[in-house]
Amino acid sequence: MIDLDATDLRLLDASQGDFPLVSRPFEALGRELGLSEDEVLSRLQRLLDEGGLSRFGPILRSENLGGDRTLAAMKVPAARFEEVAAIVNANESVSHNYEREHEFNMWFVISSEDQSDIDRVIAEIEDQTGLDVINLPSLDEYKVDLRFDFQELFA
Amino acid sequence: MTAAAEALTGDQRSVLLAVQDGLPLVERPYAAVAERIGLDEAKVIAILGELLATKKVKRIGAIPNHYALGITANGMSVWDIPDEDAATVGRLLAERPEVSHCYRRPRAAGWPFNVFAMVHGRDRQGVIATVERIGREAGIIDRPHDILFSTRLLKKRGTRLKA
Numbered sequence: 001m002i003d004l005d006a007t008d009l010r011l012l013d014a015s016q017g018d019f020p021l022v023s024r025p026f027e028a029l030g031r032e033l034g035l036s037e038d039e040v041l042s043r044l045q046r047l048l049d050e051g052g053l054s055r056f057g058p059i060l061r062s063e064n065l066g067g068d069r070t071l072a073a074m075k076v077p078a079a080r081f082e083e084v085a086a087i088v089n090a091n092e093s094v095s096h097n098y099e100r101e102h103e104f105n106m107w108f109v110i111s112s113e114d115q116s117d118i119d120r121v122i123a124e125i126e127d128q129t130g131l132d133v134i135n136l137p138s139l140d141e142y143k144v145d146l147r148f149d150f151q152e153l154f155a
Numbered sequence: 156m157t158a159a160a161e162a163l164t165g166d167q168r169s170v171l172l173a174v175q176d177g178l179p180l181v182e183r184p185y186a187a188v189a190e191r192i193g194l195d196e197a198k199v200i201a202i203l204g205e206l207l208a209t210k211k212v213k214r215i216g217a218i219p220n221h222y223a224l225g226i227t228a229n230g231m232s233v234w235d236i237p238d239e240d241a242a243t244v245g246r247l248l249a250e251r252p253e254v255s256h257c258y259r260r261p262r263a264a265g266w267p268f269n270v271f272a273m274v275h276g277r278d279r280q281g282v283i284a285t286v287e288r289i290g291r292e293a294g295i296i297d298r299p300h301d302i303l304f305s306t307r308l309l310k311k312r313g314t315r316l317k318a
Contacts, residue, residue: 001225012224017214021200021207024182037182044217045180051223055177058206059213060314066162069314071260089310092317097309100231102301104266107231111314134263140242142257143249146273148221153277 002052007035009150011043015056016147062111069095069111070118070137073104074129081105087128093121104134163211166194168316170202171212175315178215221275222308229275230282232290233268235299241270247293248272253285267299279304 004012010033020028026044027037035043047053062069076084081099088097088108097108110121122133163171169192178184185203186196194202206212221229236244241259248270249257256273272289276282283302290296 002223004224012217012219015217016219017216019215021185021204023185023196023200025184026180026182041180041182047217048177048180051220054218054220054311055313056180056217057174057177058171058203058215059218060171060175060316061210061213062314064162064210065314065316067314073266075265085309092315094310094312095314096311098229098305099307099309100303100305102303104303106309107303107305108310113314113316132264134266136260136263136266138258138260140245140259142242142245142259143254144256144258146255148219148224148226148275150219150224153226153275 002047002050004052004150004154007033007039008043008047009154011035011040012047012148012150015044062113065113066115067111067113068115068118068137069109070135072108072110072122072125072133072135074106074125074131074133075103076106076129076131080129084129084131088125091121091125093117166198167202167206167211169194170199171206171316172318174203175313218311218313220308220311226275226277228277228279228282229273229305230279230286230302231305232272232274232286232302233300234270234272234290234295235262235267236270236295238269244293244295245270248289251289251292253289268301274302 014033022028026040030037030040088094093110093112095109095111100107110118126133173188173192179187181187185199189196189199245257245259248254253274254272258271262269274282274285286302
């Protein structure tokens with residue numbers, strides 16, 4: 001587990017969006033938080049280096065790029081879990097993959113700028129693994145906002 | 156050419172390809188990207204502004220690996236709700252600050268649940284209590300439901316353009 005001090009928590013809460021579109025955005029972000037540009041950069045670099053951030057950059061919306069995405073799940077036999085995870089993760093159009101405690105124990109998101117990729121990728125994964133995939137595209141979105149409130153969660 | 160390729164201008168595509176795996180953590184990140192792809196800094200900033208305005212980019216910033224940061228109880232609550240009630244229930248669940256994502260999805264073979272609401276926390280008991288509470292408040296606690304806790308993040312790379 002990565003150690004987070006109060007300043008890291010504030011930085012995480014302030015930096016999950018609205019990144020300033022100005023020449024020196026880390027300086028602008030720091031000004032908002034009372035931190036120097038150097039401190040913002042070194043704290044973010046540490047979080048990135050230690051794996052606390054997956055990345056620092058844009059989140060693309062496949063639906064608005066002419067593409068699509070879906071949530072898919074599989075029942076993977078325990079003995080084959082790592083092998084199947086490697087196959088699924090190797091697919092370029094798989095953006096996220098989670099192990100979950102359930103009979104359906106592998107849940108992954110397929111996201112592509114090309115709509116026709118979705119069915120193709122599902123067919124490929126079924127073919128490569130010999131397992132059935134259930135395809136659960138969203139029919140209605142009531143809320144999509146994965147910004148963590150770190151100060152609240154760590155209060 | 157795909158529909159997606161038509162939806163992006165050449166410069167937009169160049170910028171996205173250059174930044175999709177991360178902005179450089181340097182004093183002038185947009186200038187660094189600009190230099191790499193032969194545009195100027197102001198143009199890169201303007202293009203990112205266009206991509207945000209048209210929602211091709213949802214946001215720019217830190218993308219936490221919540222597991223590594225200690226948010227290890229990630230519960231996907233799933234509910235079997237009559238289709239005609241799903242929108243009402245979905246909106247009620249979506250109002251709760253503890254719910255980060257809420258969707259209606261199809262049922263499938265061996266999968267009876269159609270409403271999905273994600274709840275994140277630092278301990279499993281807390282997430283279970285939250286799901287029970289919001290289920291009672293939404294009047295659906297007697298409907299078939301389950302919570303699927305994730306035990307491992309296997310991949311989190313985000314949506315990417317193909318080079």
